[in-house]
Amino acid sequence: MWVANTKAECISLRCQFGCHLERLGTVGCLCPPGLHLAANNKTCEDVDECRDVDVCPPRRTCKNTFGSYVCVCQDGFVMGTVQGSVECRDKDECLTGSHKCSRHAHCLNTDGSYICRCLEDHFGNGHTCWPRRASQSKAVMYYNYKLSKRTKPMHHSP
Known part of the structure; x- marks a missing residue:
């Protein structure tokens, strides 16, 4: 009973x-x-398993799912085979063309990211580079650049 x-x-x-x-x-x-x-x-x-520190191996980020969790590669890394084991390896943005460097800049790959450096005959932050003219100062070039942006229509690339 x-x-x-x-x-x-x-x-x-x-x-x-x-x-x-x-x-x-x-x-x-x-x-x-x-x-x-x-x-x-x-x-x-x-249960949010991602609250616990170090749930995932290096270069991976924890994503909570209902009843469990998954470890996904952090930004700048992709899943791939490294010495026979599947790991998150550096994504070479310079090689794949997924960087946002100016066409007047060099792309330098770093671990998990990249750096843009303007070519020697240009100046700027690497994402935007302006031609360097010996007869003009940087201030004059910046003023001319800003002026050209006001007078020319902006073209957005898809």
């Missing part, structure tokens, strides 16, 4: 996933791994 009473108690609890017999002989709701019992003691809520 005890088994029948336990089953009836379990049904009356209306647990989301099922129930189990607790230590003192009472019945309580049960949650699958990756979930925990909500405050109402009937439904289950997701």
